[in-house]
Amino acid sequence: MAPCFPSPVAVISTLRTGRLLRYLARRHSVTLVAPPSEEHHGRYAEELQRLGIEVEPVLPMPARSLWRTAMRLTRLDRPNVVSYFLEGSLGTALASAMAHRKFDVVQLEHAYLMPLLDLTGQAPVAIRMPDSLSLSYEVEAMTEGRPLRRLRWRAESLRARESERRWLPRAASVVVVGPADEVHLRRLVPEARLERVPLGVDPDYYSPSREEPEPGCLVFHGTMSYGPNHDAMVHFLRELFPVIRARRPTVRLVIAGRSPRPELEVLARQYPSVTLTGSVADLRPEVAAGRIHIDPIRFGSGMKNKILEAMSLERAVVATPEAMSGLDELVAGREYLLARSNSEFVEAVVQLVDEPARARALGRAARLRVMDGYSDDACARRFEALYARLAGGQRVGPTRI
Numbered sequence: 001m002a003p004c005f006p007s008p009v010a011v012i013s014t015l016r017t018g019r020l021l022r023y024l025a026r027r028h029s030v031t032l033v034a035p036p037s038e039e040h041h042g043r044y045a046e047e048l049q050r051l052g053i054e055v056e057p058v059l060p061m062p063a064r065s066l067w068r069t070a071m072r073l074t075r076l077d078r079p080n081v082v083s084y085f086l087e088g089s090l091g092t093a094l095a096s097a098m099a100h101r102k103f104d105v106v107q108l109e110h111a112y113l114m115p116l117l118d119l120t121g122q123a124p125v126a127i128r129m130p131d132s133l134s135l136s137y138e139v140e141a142m143t144e145g146r147p148l149r150r151l152r153w154r155a156e157s158l159r160a161r162e163s164e165r166r167w168l169p170r171a172a173s174v175v176v177v178g179p180a181d182e183v184h185l186r187r188l189v190p191e192a193r194l195e196r197v198p199l200g201v202d203p204d205y206y207s208p209s210r211e212e213p214e215p216g217c218l219v220f221h222g223t224m225s226y227g228p229n230h231d232a233m234v235h236f237l238r239e240l241f242p243v244i245r246a247r248r249p250t251v252r253l254v255i256a257g258r259s260p261r262p263e264l265e266v267l268a269r270q271y272p273s274v275t276l277t278g279s280v281a282d283l284r285p286e287v288a289a290g291r292i293h294i295d296p297i298r299f300g301s302g303m304k305n306k307i308l309e310a311m312s313l314e315r316a317v318v319a320t321p322e323a324m325s326g327l328d329e330l331v332a333g334r335e336y337l338l339a340r341s342n343s344e345f346v347e348a349v350v351q352l353v354d355e356p357a358r359a360r361a362l363g364r365a366a367r368l369r370v371m372d373g374y375s376d377d378a379c380a381r382r383f384e385a386l387y388a389r390l391a392g393g394q395r396v397g398p399t400r401i
Contacts, residue, residue, distance in 0.1 A: 143227030200379035217290030
């Protein structure tokens, strides 16, 4: 069960769901319950059905409105987004699916859907959490400069804590992707059954470009309204980029991703050598255009899928420890350069600008590691093993999911 219908052209969370479905459909009986999207629902629903995936009918989610939002904010026991998904017909569709089929495992594809645990009957439930809601809202509050919005994020974090305390212990498994979320939830909900499965990337979709990248071009990509991404780029432009430019004046920076905040737009305009792309249909050409992918993240939760995407494209990565959280199998110095301070970050970037061969070697080694340990199929196999345990431990052969 997913909060959004999976699509090859939608946001990364639905891409991730779609790729997992494709893998599971090869060996298991799979049913999808997700609200439709007018943009692509019909075409992609047919594609999933051709793969043998049953698609349970769900009515569209209700239109968002200020009145509905205001009413949801009166609830102190759950955040706004969780209340939103309870307003639609997802619960009815899930109850229908459970009444007509016997499932070995039910997976909820986000913490947004936690309250629907009550409708899953006796089937063991796994909740996949790309982020702990309460932790991600705390991080947003930490990186938000506007007082009213900071207050809103803190209130949402408190509501999310109530929801996580109430619902996560009821799941047979709560799957997180990063160590920060795991530590946070073990303290908040010690009785929850947590395990960590990293995010994956499609190495065929993110395949290296045949065109030679620009050696002195640095790239960062992501949703720029997201607090940690915004903070990283503001910090980089204020503290690191001027130092790098003073030493290597030809270096330029591309910041690729939708919804940059006004503060970043103003700051970027001060540098003719900085390009702020805004929303683009396909981020791959933007990421592939530069030899060096920078990740000066200072806060966050979950796992930074952008790093796997850049590595799959054979780009050399310079990253902070916070950015590499959850990517335990990658080796610093061999597959990326780790920077623990501003001065180390500057030195690593300058080194790769001066040594294109070193940057190429890092990118190639990183792609090999991603293909081996962080491909979609590698991560899906971990979910398959989890389902086998939840379904009884010794099950051999297809499972109904």
